[in-house]
Every structure is written in C-alpha cells, then in structure tokens.
Amino acid sequence: MRYTTARYITSTLLLAGLLFMIGCGEKAADVGKLTAEGRRALDSGDFNKAVNIFKKALREKPSDRDLLYYLGLSFKKLDIYDSAYTYFRRAKILYVHDREINREIIEMAPMYEDYEDAINAIAVMVLTGDNEKMYWPKLADFHYRNMNMYMTVKYCKLIIADDPESKDYYLYLSRALSQMGKFEESSNVLFDALERFGPSSEAYANIAVNYISLNNIPKAEEFFRKSLAINPKSIPTWINLANILTEQDDRAKKEEALGIFKQYYEQTPPAYKLDSIIPALEAELGE
Missing domain, CATH: 1.25.40.10 (Tetratricopeptide repeat domain)
Structure with a gap:
C-alpha cells in the first residue's frame, strides 16, 4: 500500500511539474509573440499600440531586457519622457553594461538633473569600447552641473589642449576655477581667451x-x-x-x-x- 501511494504521489508531482513547464513554455512563447508584435508596431510608428503590447508582455516577464528597453523607447517616441526614463532606468539596473540602454541614459538623465547617472553611463560606454575623448564635452558639462569643479577643470583643460579654438570651454574653465577659489588662475584663462578671440x-x-x-x-x-x-x-x-x-x-x-x-x-x-x-x-x- 505504501509503495502504491508513493508511486501515486511521485506521478502526481511529475505531472504537475510537466504542466508547469508546459505553462512556462506557453508563456515564453506568448511573450515572444508579443515582443515581435510590439516591435512591428514601434517600427511602423504606432507608438501607442507598441506601449500597450509591451506593457502586456512585461506583466508576464517583468525583467526582460527587450521589453523594458522597447517600452522606454515607445514612450520616448510619444514624448512621454518621465515614463521613458523610468523604464530605461529599470533596464539599466538589471543590465548595467548594455550599450543601447546606457546611450539612452546619457541622453535623458540630464533632463532630470541626474548628472551622476549620465556620468556613470558614459563610464560604461568607455569601458565597453568607446574613446573617452568623444565624451569630453559632455563630461565637462555634466561635472560642472553636478558641482564637481575638479573634474570640470580636468575635462575643460583636455578639450582646450586638444583644440585651442574651443572658445566656450575657456569660460567654463574660468568659472570652475573661480568656484574653487582660484581667482588668479581663472582670470589668466580669460586673458588667454581674450588674446586668442578678441x-x-x-x-x-x-x-x-x-x-x-x-x-x-x-x-x-x-x-x-x-x-x-x-x-x-x-x-x-x-x-x-x-x-x-x-x-x-x-x-x-x-x-x-x-x-x-x-x-x-x-x-x-x-x-x-x-x-x-x-x-x-x-x-x-x-x-
């Protein structure tokens, strides 16, 4: 009797596990179909439809990279930036080194004065292959707005050394130096700019x-x-x-x-x- 009962319990558990796996497989298939449908709506410019589809799929798979990214992108296309940024940030937390996600963070974070997030996203882009030089102007700007004058000075000096005709960065550099209490050095930067630009x-x-x-x-x-x-x-x-x-x-x-x-x-x-x-x-x- 015990043997029969044990076999019954084992069979029941196996059946339950099989049904669970089938259910998960069906859900995964449904999410895949919804993702593809949402992509088609996004590509065709039907952004509201894309939002609704991606939201439905996200309820089934809330940590999916593509769903978070494309939902953020759909909201961005609708100019609903708060929602777009929310989903990009969720995606960034889960997929720290994803280049597409970090590219969106660099663009959108300054809109919400999240300069530290933008700076960190640039660090990821550099870590994953970009030349930091292409980000010097953004880094100078973001560090200045984030009140990190030491780093602002660093990037302004790099920009000016690379291209002495970068007029705006003489002013940026002088302001940062002034805020650091380096008033004479700040004025000297401006005298150099006056000599060069008039x-x-x-x-x-x-x-x-x-x-x-x-x-x-x-x-x-x-x-x-x-x-x-x-x-x-x-x-x-x-x-x-x-x-x-x-x-x-x-x-x-x-x-x-x-x-x-x-x-x-x-x-x-x-x-x-x-x-x-x-x-x-x-x-x-x-x-």
Missing part, C-alpha cells in the same frame, strides 16, 4: 568678479567698464559696477552709482535690494 563683454565681467574676490576694487571697476563698453545693455553688469562704486571713498563715484541704481531700478530684480540701497545712498550723500 574682446568679450562676458570675459571682462568675469575678470571683474574675480578682482572683487581678490579685493582689488579699482581693477574690478576697470573691467566692468570694459565689459559695458562692449555690451552697454547688460543691466546686471551696470548694477555690479554701481555696487563697487559705492564701496569706494569717492563722492563722485557714489553719485554715479546712485544715478545707475535709479536709471535701472524698474528693470532690476528685487533680489538686488535697490529699495533699501537707494535711500541709504541718498542719505549718505545728503540728498
């Missing part, structure tokens, strides 16, 4: 700001004026000039500053606090 209102203004940090107010005034000679419509530069004029022990300069504050009062954002600065300066001048 006068620039932005470069002169940034040099002026560096001189303020170095407590050299006369030189700051000189370079703000140089900046305004090129771009006299820059209200922030006018206000910065006026601010340093008020710091000097010279009545004529304080009167000039008051005139600047009044002239640009309406166009100046409240953050500059001209409401309090103007009355205080008038009182100081006895007006």
Whole structure:
C-alpha cells in the first residue's frame, strides 16, 4: 500500500511539474509573440499600440531586457519622457553594461538633473569600447552641473589642449576655477581667451568678479567698464559696477552709482535690494 501511494504521489508531482513547464513554455512563447508584435508596431510608428503590447508582455516577464528597453523607447517616441526614463532606468539596473540602454541614459538623465547617472553611463560606454575623448564635452558639462569643479577643470583643460579654438570651454574653465577659489588662475584663462578671440563683454565681467574676490576694487571697476563698453545693455553688469562704486571713498563715484541704481531700478530684480540701497545712498550723500 505504501509503495502504491508513493508511486501515486511521485506521478502526481511529475505531472504537475510537466504542466508547469508546459505553462512556462506557453508563456515564453506568448511573450515572444508579443515582443515581435510590439516591435512591428514601434517600427511602423504606432507608438501607442507598441506601449500597450509591451506593457502586456512585461506583466508576464517583468525583467526582460527587450521589453523594458522597447517600452522606454515607445514612450520616448510619444514624448512621454518621465515614463521613458523610468523604464530605461529599470533596464539599466538589471543590465548595467548594455550599450543601447546606457546611450539612452546619457541622453535623458540630464533632463532630470541626474548628472551622476549620465556620468556613470558614459563610464560604461568607455569601458565597453568607446574613446573617452568623444565624451569630453559632455563630461565637462555634466561635472560642472553636478558641482564637481575638479573634474570640470580636468575635462575643460583636455578639450582646450586638444583644440585651442574651443572658445566656450575657456569660460567654463574660468568659472570652475573661480568656484574653487582660484581667482588668479581663472582670470589668466580669460586673458588667454581674450588674446586668442578678441574682446568679450562676458570675459571682462568675469575678470571683474574675480578682482572683487581678490579685493582689488579699482581693477574690478576697470573691467566692468570694459565689459559695458562692449555690451552697454547688460543691466546686471551696470548694477555690479554701481555696487563697487559705492564701496569706494569717492563722492563722485557714489553719485554715479546712485544715478545707475535709479536709471535701472524698474528693470532690476528685487533680489538686488535697490529699495533699501537707494535711500541709504541718498542719505549718505545728503540728498
């Protein structure tokens, strides 16, 4: 009796296992068919249909690489970027070194200020065969936005050394150096840019700001004026000039500053606090 019972139990388990395997095989076949159908919809431009098909398949196989990737791609084609990025990130967690997935992360992560994710995705692309040089501009930008000034300086210097005509990266480099407290080095970068590219209102203004940090107010005034000679419509530069004029022990300069504050009062954002600065300066001048 025990032998018969044992045989019955064994047969039942084998049958259950066989049915389970058949069920899994059917599900795998169904997922494969749905994936192919979704790809056809995606390729034909029917992105909503593709989304619905890939979602249905993903319920059966939630960790499938192709389903996550193509669902993200379908949402991206529909300009539904939040959903697209969500699925690309899920795919990235599961398939760390996948080049197609990392390529999408590099493109989309900055839209959500996920600069660290974009930088890590670039590292994967380099690890899997790309030349890092092709990513130097992105790395300079992403590190700057991620507030890593040391790495920003590194990549800006690489870019400039490789191509001295890369004008924008002189400004990037100078800003990063300034944020690191290297004001003289920052100004020297800008002087090099001025020598190579000619006068620039932005470069002169940034040099002026560096001189303020170095407590050299006369030189700051000189370079703000140089900046305004090129771009006299820059209200922030006018206000910065006026601010340093008020710091000097010279009545004529304080009167000039008051005139600047009044002239640009309406166009100046409240953050500059001209409401309090103007009355205080008038009182100081006895007006």
